[in-house]
Amino acid sequence: xxxxxxxxxxxxxxxxxxxxxxxxxxxxxxxxxxxxxxxxxxxxxxxxxxxxxxxxxxxxxxxxxxxxxxxxxxxxxxxxxxxxxxxxxxxxxxxxxxxxxxxxxxxxxxxxxxxxxxxxxxxxxxxxxxxxxxxxxxxxxxxxxxxxxxxxxxxxxxxxxxxxxxxxxxxxxxxxxxxxxxxxxxxxxxxxxxxxxxxxxxxxxxxxxxxxxxxxxxxxxxxxxxxxxxxxxxxxxxxxxxxxxxxxxxxxxxxxxxxxxxxxxxxxxxxxxxxxxxxxxxxxxxxxxxxxxxxxxxxxxxxxxxxxxx
Amino acid sequence: xxxxxxxxxxxxxxxxxxxxxxxxxxxxxxxxxxxxxxxxxxxxxxxxxxxxxxxxxxxxxxxxxxxxxxxxxxxxxxxxxxxxxxxxxxxxxxxxxxxxxxxxxxxxxxxxxxxxxxxxxxxxxxxxxxxxxxxxxxxxxxxxxxxxxxxxxxxxxxxxxxxxxxxxxxxxxxxxxxxxxxxxxxxxxxxxxxxxxxxxxxxxxxxxxxxxxxxxxxxxxxxxxxxxxxxxxxxxxxxxxxxxxxxxxxxxxxxxxxxxxxxxxxxxxxxxxxxxxxxx
Numbered sequence: 109x110x111x112x113x114x115x116x117x118x119x120x121x122x123x124x125x126x127x128x129x130x131x132x133x134x135x136x137x138x139x140x141x142x143x144x145x146x147x148x149x150x151x152x153x154x155x156x157x158x159x160x161x162x163x164x165x166x167x168x169x170x171x172x173x174x175x176x177x178x179x180x181x182x183x184x185x186x187x188x189x190x191x192x193x194x195x196x197x198x199x200x201x202x203x204x205x206x207x208x209x210x211x212x213x214x215x216x217x218x219x220x221x222x223x224x225x226x227x228x229x230x231x232x233x234x235x236x237x238x239x240x241x242x243x244x245x246x247x248x249x250x251x252x253x254x255x256x257x258x259x260x261x262x263x264x265x266x267x268x269x270x271x272x273x274x275x276x277x278x279x280x281x282x283x284x285x286x287x288x289x290x291x292x293x294x295x296x297x298x299x300x301x302x303x304x305x306x307x308x309x310x311x312x313x314x315x316x317x318x319x320x321x322x323x324x325x326x327x328x329x330x331x332x333x334x335x336x337x338x339x340x341x342x343x344x345x346x347x348x349x350x351x352x353x354x355x356x357x358x359x360x361x362x363x364x365x366x367x368x369x370x371x372x373x374x375x376x377x378x379x380x381x382x383x384x385x386x387x388x389x390x391x392x393x394x395x396x397x398x399x400x401x402x403x404x405x406x407x408x409x410x411x412x413x414x415x416x417x418x
Numbered sequence: 419x420x421x422x423x424x425x426x427x428x429x430x431x432x433x434x435x436x437x438x439x440x441x442x443x444x445x446x447x448x449x450x451x452x453x454x455x456x457x458x459x460x461x462x463x464x465x466x467x468x469x470x471x472x473x474x475x476x477x478x479x480x481x482x483x484x485x486x487x488x489x490x491x492x493x494x495x496x497x498x499x500x501x502x503x504x505x506x507x508x509x510x511x512x513x514x515x516x517x518x519x520x521x522x523x524x525x526x527x528x529x530x531x532x533x534x535x536x537x538x539x540x541x542x543x544x545x546x547x548x549x550x551x552x553x554x555x556x557x558x559x560x561x562x563x564x565x566x567x568x569x570x571x572x573x574x575x576x577x578x579x580x581x582x583x584x585x586x587x588x589x590x591x592x593x594x595x596x597x598x599x600x601x602x603x604x605x606x607x608x609x610x611x612x613x614x615x616x617x618x619x620x621x622x623x624x625x626x627x628x629x630x631x632x633x634x635x636x637x638x639x640x641x642x643x644x645x646x647x648x649x650x651x652x653x654x655x656x657x658x659x660x661x662x663x664x665x666x667x668x669x670x671x672x673x674x675x676x677x678x679x680x681x682x683x684x685x686x687x688x689x690x691x692x693x694x695x696x697x698x
Contacts, residue, residue: 133600133601134521134522136600136601137516137520137600137601137602137605138516140512140602141513141515141516142513142516144509145509145512145532145572145576146532148509148569149531149532149572149573151550151569152550152565152566152569152570153538153540153543153569153572154534156543156544156547156550157538157542157546159543159546159550160542160543160545163545163546170549213441216434217437217438217441220430220435220438223429223430234442234445235441235445236688237445237680240626240676240677240680240687241630241676242629242630242647242673243632244630244648244652245648245651245669245673248651248652248669249448249449249452249669250448252451252452252455252665252666253448253451255662257464257660258463258660258662259463259464260467263464264467266465292445297691300688324431349537352539353539353540353541353542355541355632355633356632356633359632360652374539374541374633377544378633382545382548387545387546390545391545391546394542394544394546397539397541397542398538401537401539401542402537405537405538
């Protein structure tokens with residue numbers, strides 16, 4: 109290195125030498141600045157995904173050498189597992205309810221709370237509070253609300269003379285009960301994204317429409333919502349990826365029960381892959397989840413691209 | 419004056435206020451019953467769900483505060499969160515600085531590579547990650563969690579820093595370079611001091627993420643004395659089953675610090691969310 113640099117020094121002009129000097133300096137900075145993030149990211153995010161793909165073709169319990177190649181057997185096991193279909197169905201229900209109930213609720217609140225005022229700030233903070241709460245704490249609070257013996261729901265039932273079921277122990281009610289918690293926990297997050305979008309609309313646009321006599325809800329429908337389309341696309345993306353990785357909230361609420369009826373893809377992975385140390389099986393679940401995420405991400409990019417072109 | 423008041427009325431309609439009030443009740447009621455439940459007797463919960471407790475005897479709270487678990491699990495969570503924040507701020511800001519201010523072949527590729535992390539839930543690789551951490555001897559240690567959480571946070575933190583650094587006036591960097599100042603010095607003496615708002619945002623964001631995290635500590639930690647508070651509270655709930663007043667008291671005490679922190683830092687949390695989301 110040193111001899112090459114000296115040779116170049118002799119042969120080139122001062123200006124070039126100065127540039128070389130700069131380049132060497134920037135090289136040094138790059139060697140200092142880039143490796144920590146790249147190494148950590150590669151080692152703990154990218155390589156585990158590659159490993160998951162490798163494991164998925166072997167039968168391995170986590171100890172000793174990986175030799176027992178089984179081809180696509182693990183994938184067949186996952187796809188024919190009697191609880192996997194339920195887990196996928198539940199994850200899709202979460203996506204659907206998020207899009208149909210949670211996001212419209214968030215939009216409704218955002219339209220009101222994107223105005224200015226003290227009351228408005230208080231409400232905004234309040235609505236955002238559940239999102240800041242740890243999923244585990246939120247799950248336990250609602251486990252109490254739903255508790256069939258001492259909870260809030262049966263107490264309310266007593267008040268109105270209805271015998272409430274043990275919702276978290278009831279195959280029929282457990283998913284709607286979880287959906288209510290998800291809405292409670294996350295609508296404030298989407299509301300904040302929408303508020304940021306609404307506040308970035310130039311006030312002149314709204315004022316001009318108002319002076320032209322356009323009604324309030326027409327402004328919302330034809331001006332405000334179309335103008336925050338990119339915020340909506342982002343919100344939808346977060347709702348979908350959030351649903352795909354739902355885990356922390358389910359464990360304290362129902363732990364995937366009763367009789368495995370409320371698993372999501374990740375609690376399924378935890379229950380049948382991690383707890384039982386079936387790495388091949390778990391790897392196959394990971395790869396399937398990964399492919400689902402790639403599909404969502406690609407679709408999202410296409411939609412986002414289309415939104416930005418308009 | 420008349421015009422102004424009329425305008426104010428038209429901003430939020432009565433229907434909107436009514437729905438906002440319903441939503442507010444929906445948000446508050448679980449918090450409210452949790453906070454009061456810690457004071458009630460177990461039989462009181464069902465017959466008096468919304469009213470004030472018969473007595474304000476804080477016996478359960480005192481017992482929890484005097485017990486060994488509460489403070490040690492909060493302290494563990496704090497250590498892990500603080501370590502994660504310091505390291506992730508440093509690592510992500512260095513990378514974002516290099517990508518934003520140093521011209522070199524492949525910088526776009528590296529940025530794109532790191533942004534891949536935004537698209538995939540961390541849970542997908544959790545099982546092989548566990549094996550990797552085991553092989554590296556990182557299990558059952560706070561350091562193991564910190565290092566992996568820094569890796570988890572890299573993508574989003576680099577995105578926020580990169581967005582911010584790009585907007586800094588180029589002249590400042592150029593002037594410093596004319597003075598023959600190296601990039602490392604520019605980073606430390608010029609860029610970082612100008613970046614306090616974004617450092618606060620990224621820091622607060624990663625702190626909350628670490629404070630609330632559950633899956634990673636769950637698979638990494640074995641020893642109870644190393645448990646973070648979400649693990650501690652799950653264990654407490656498992657132990658006391660349906661002794662709800664005791665569990666609700668523990669819950670209240672566990673979420674109070676987080677709510678206090680949130681009220682102080684919410685500005686940064688929201689700017690991080692919306693800045694990252696709306697721009698990115």
